[in-house]
Amino acid sequence: MGDFKEHVLFGLFFAMIFMYLLKEVVSLTTWEISLGFIMIFLGSVMPDIDHKNSYVHRAVKAFTSITAALAISIIAPLDFLYRYMAAAITFITVYLGISKIKIKHRGFTHTITFCTLVTSFTILLSTLFLQTAVPGIALGLGILSHLVLDREFKF
Template sequence: MPNYDAHVLSGIVTYPLAVALAGILKEYAGIPFELSSIALILGYALYVLGADLPDMDHPNALLHRGTKPIVAVAVGSAVYLQALHRFSFTEEWLNQTAAWSVGVVGALIGWFGFTWIMPRHRGIVHSLLFAFIYGVLAFLLVEYGLGMSTGEGLYVGFAAFSGYMLHLLLDREISLI
């Protein structure tokens, strides 16, 4: 099975094929992709990320090890923000220290929870369903999060889905769920 370098480098070098396929689908199938420069650049980033994303479920994968602390910090920071105004010490630094202490508990829960909820390697994350979910999330990010056009969102979602599918094809394992 391909390793991290093989997956990511495959994503880097095959992106022009995804652009060409999108152009063909736009021209001949009438799919309203908008291939603006920003959509192509975002598409490239999410295509290459998708080329390794299914390995997020492997505890030794670089992506897993990189995502786990980001999740922990995000959860801890969210808990900190919720806890910050629940303390009323006379000194502000005491309120912040107390809130961060609670935030650290949230971060630890995020750290261990990430491992606990992650399915077994080559399980549901290595599926057509998750490729579709990744594409839909990319579309939603572009259209609603970044306020770009629907056509740009459709293209970025297609690029994300395609990069994810590249990983599954390289692994020679494609399941529906």
């Protein structure tokens, strides 16, 4: 249940309620609020990476293939023409490779375990590098809102 737009809207709604409830307790900087919104957006659509036809899945597939092709075209010690061919082959291989992976619809990325792991990891990284836990918490809220909308509460 829930398409891309519904998940984003519900994620933002979920975050608004959370922020409203905590408005007396925490005060966020503009920077934290902006980052938080981006992370809620990402989190609210992230679990659908395991849906073959989802927008997120296709976006990640395109992004990964293009990045791999670009990386090859930069690092390959070849002449221009071969470099170009190597990049094209890499693009096709990665793209088809990802398409071949058999992923379970509403599998691991739709579990509380996935949410907890990704949230803890992001809180750790954001605290280390940005001195704020807000991006990690926002990502967690986004993922949680997705699971709520999909009604998936398995571990």
